[in-house]
Amino acid sequence: MQQPLTLGIAGLGTVGGGLLHLLKHHKDRLEERAGRPIRIGGVSARSKGKKRGAEIGSLPWFDDPVKLATDPSIDVFVELIGGSSGVAKAAVEAALKAGKHVVTANKALIAEHGTALAKLAEEKRVALNFEAAVAGGIPVIKTLRESLAANEVRRSFERWAQETAAVPFNRRSGEGYLRHLVVREGVRSSELLVMLVTSPGAPPQVERLVELLPAGVVGVLHAQQDSVAETTAGVTPTLLYGRDWFEERIGGLSFHVTIGAFMQTNTIMCERLYAIALEYAEITPEDVVWDLYCGSGAIGLQAAAAGATAVYGIDISAESIVQARENAERNGLATAEFVQGDVSKEVRPLLERVPKPDLLFVDPPRAGLTARAVRRAIELAPQRLVYVSCNPTTLAPNARQLVDAGYVLEKVRPVDMFPHTPHIECVAQFVSGAEPR
Numbered sequence: 001m002q003q004p005l006t007l008g009i010a011g012l013g014t015v016g017g018g019l020l021h022l023l024k025h026h027k028d029r030l031e032e033r034a035g036r037p038i039r040i041g042g043v044s045a046r047s048k049g050k051k052r053g054a055e056i057g058s059l060p061w062f063d064d065p066v067k068l069a070t071d072p073s074i075d076v077f078v079e080l081i082g083g084s085s086g087v088a089k090a091a092v093e094a095a096l097k098a099g100k101h102v103v104t105a106n107k108a109l110i111a112e113h114g115t116a117l118a119k120l121a122e123e124k125r126v127a128l129n130f131e132a133a134v135a136g137g138i139p140v141i142k143t144l145r146e147s148l149a150a151n152e153v154r155r156s157f158e159r160w161a162q163e164t165a166a167v168p169f170n171r172r173s174g175e176g177y178l179r180h181l182v183v184r185e186g187v188r189s190s191e192l193l194v195m196l197v198t199s200p201g202a203p204p205q206v207e208r209l210v211e212l213l214p215a216g217v218v219g220v221l222h223a224q225q226d227s228v229a230e231t232t233a234g235v236t237p238t239l240l241y242g243r244d245w246f247e248e249r250i251g252g253l254s255f256h257v258t259i260g261a262f263m264q265t266n267t268i269m270c271e272r273l274y275a276i277a278l279e280y281a282e283i284t285p286e287d288v289v290w291d292l293y294c295g296s297g298a299i300g301l302q303a304a305a306a307g308a309t310a311v312y313g314i315d316i317s318a319e320s321i322v323q324a325r326e327n328a329e330r331n332g333l334a335t336a337e338f339v340q341g342d343v344s345k346e347v348r349p350l351l352e353r354v355p356k357p358d359l360l361f362v363d364p365p366r367a368g369l370t371a372r373a374v375r376r377a378i379e380l381a382p383q384r385l386v387y388v389s390c391n392p393t394t395l396a397p398n399a400r401q402l403v404d405a406g407y408v409l410e411k412v413r414p415v416d417m418f419p420h421t422p423h424i425e426c427v428a429q430f431v432s433g434a435e436p437r
Helices: 014-025 027-034 065-070 086-097 107-122 130-136 148-164 206-212 267-281 298-305 318-330 343-351 371-380 392-404
Strands: 005-010 038-044 076-079 101-104 178-186 191-198 217-224 238-242 245-250 253-258 288-292 310-315 336-340 359-362 384-389 407-415 425-432
Touching (some): 014 038, 076 086, 086 101, 178 245, 253 318, 267 298, 267 384, 267 407, 288 371, 298 359, 310 343, 318 336, 343 371, 371 392, 384 392, 392 407
Parallel strands (some): 005 076, 288 310, 288 359
């Protein structure tokens, strides 16, 4: 039997705690992938307060991450301390000096020591993230959260960045060019749409980039970000290659999705989520349906396809509403109409010209329905209300408000959209005037 691989984990925040959870509950699968037994030789954190809630059991506890990093029993030092303090740097340096392998994604550490760490990565002693790979001219083998196709896209951009000597942006110095790479994928269509976000300036050698793109990429956009904020929101992309949308198929309908338009990222579970929403909706041919926070129209158009008399959707995103209208036309669903604007402000103007809903869908952001939006929903007085929530914590107070207004929460079902994360979606059905069960 092979010698076990012994890990020392420094940092017990969300990532460290999640790693311990995986090692405890999915050890067999991880060992199968590693090809050898895995054990934890010790854990450490900035303070003993971090010990609480972590699944450390009787694991050896080290008050000092440097002691953990240099302990003779440790083969791989996993640095999850984060931040720009000297603690992470000292521990990583001590681990390397002691001949250990190191895993780190600490941006502050990589920004300061990217070149040196990249050299060590070539010796397979350090595992780094995308930024350090580009800086050091080495490939990231695989990003486990992404599909094989998305990884191929990333590799093509890495090669282009290396050939053109484009360097990652450094938030500390304000220098560098590469900021973000956004990849959106149509699981049913196998189409990929990509947006490269950089510091101000045109990307070099676009023709070469296009040559390197793998099959399936239907469009590449470029956006410029001149602030230090690590965000892709609010940027205005321009088209470098191909078209600015990809196709996704959900529930028998075809959707064209742009880079910024809302669409669930887990297509297979999205179909399940929407199927439950439609099941709870109990749509009849006489129903007038309203869809608040409609995004690109996915739920509302499913309702139209199911035979509703009319569907009216509202969303604040102009880009999403343009897509919703085009998706309605593309699928031949003339009974669907979409309005751009704030839900809390657009309900009353829409109500002046169209009938009240028999059925109301709400699919709000993580913050849930605002108090004003709840009042508007109650004013609409639908017989049935289906609430699609991405955050049960905010669904709960909204449910209380609806029940206080005379609705009965008939049923609610969780949907695991993102396995191995703490995030869960819920679909809830509220009925007006029903007898409480």
